Amino acid sequence: xxxxxxxxxxxxxxxxxxxxxxxxxxxxxxxxxxxxxxxxxxxxxxxxxxxxxxxxxxxxxxxxxxxxxxxxxxxxxxxxxxxxxxxxxxxxxxxxxxxxxxxxxxxxxxxxxx
Amino acid sequence: xxxxxxxxxxxxxxxxxxxxxxxxxxxxxxxxxxxxxxxxxxxxxxxxxxxxxxxxxxxxxxxxxxxxxxxxxxxxxxxxxxxxxxxxxxxxxxxxxxxxxxxxxxxxxxxxxxxxx
Numbered sequence: 713x714x715x716x717x718x719x720x721x722x723x724x725x726x727x728x729x730x731x732x733x734x735x736x737x738x739x740x741x742x743x744x745x746x747x748x749x750x751x752x753x754x755x756x757x758x759x760x761x762x763x764x765x766x767x768x769x770x771x772x773x774x775x776x777x778x779x780x781x782x783x784x785x786x787x788x789x790x791x792x793x794x795x796x797x798x799x800x801x802x803x804x805x806x807x808x809x810x811x812x813x814x815x816x817x818x819x820x821x822x823x824x825x826x
Numbered sequence: 827x828x829x830x831x832x833x834x835x836x837x838x839x840x841x842x843x844x845x846x847x848x849x850x851x852x853x854x855x856x857x858x859x860x861x862x863x864x865x866x867x868x869x870x871x872x873x874x875x876x877x878x879x880x881x882x883x884x885x886x887x888x889x890x891x892x893x894x895x896x897x898x899x900x901x902x903x904x905x906x907x908x909x910x911x912x913x914x915x916x917x918x919x920x921x922x923x924x925x926x927x928x929x930x931x932x933x934x935x936x937x938x939x940x941x942x943x
Contacts, residue, residue: 755936
């Protein structure tokens with residue numbers, strides 16, 4: 713079945729550092745890819761998405777490019793802030809399966825120190 | 827987008843009892859989903875609830891344990907039945923508001939944090 717694998721956390725960085733959170737996927741069809749973020753004490757929010765190969769999703773300074781050749785969707789940010797501390801989830805939705813459900817990675821907890 | 831509310835936001839329950847969680851959306855949506863997030867874990871889909879039809883359950887989840895209602899296009903309930911400590915989790919509902927076939931964008935409620943003693 714479809715699956716998503718994220719780099720293990722937790723990840724701790726200093727403010728203004730460069731961030732990469734790796735995400736790779738396995739899917740039988742042509743998935744759409746998402747990054748969700750869960751801030752402390754809050755619900756899950758969509759951060760960005762990409763629906764086809766070579767698409768780049770971006771939001772709030774975060775970017776991720778849909779790489780079909782490497783089946784990856786790594787999340788990057790050039791300069792992180794303390795307010796970026798959260799848990800980040802990579803997810804896919806596979807059109808080929810016909811269902812509208814999301815498959816999530818295990819999540820990566822990010823802590824940014826001032 | 828969609829604004830989703832859940833009740834209760836949290837609860838502490840005794841083993842063997844049942845809890846019904848409500849999910850309310852501010853707009854009409856066809857597809858609603860229920861997820862479970864166990865402590866320190868990722869989200870796992872429990873079932874898909876479409877208005878006017880029976881819920882579709884994922885492998886490992888059964889209707890007797892997690893009965894779902896979907897009486898209209900803005901509301902759904904999930905019941906966690908005969909609870910045990912292993913059911914302690916955050917339960918989240920989500921909706922799909924995308925109008926384009928094959929591209930779903932799901933919005934999540936704030937979650938219900940359940941602790942079973």
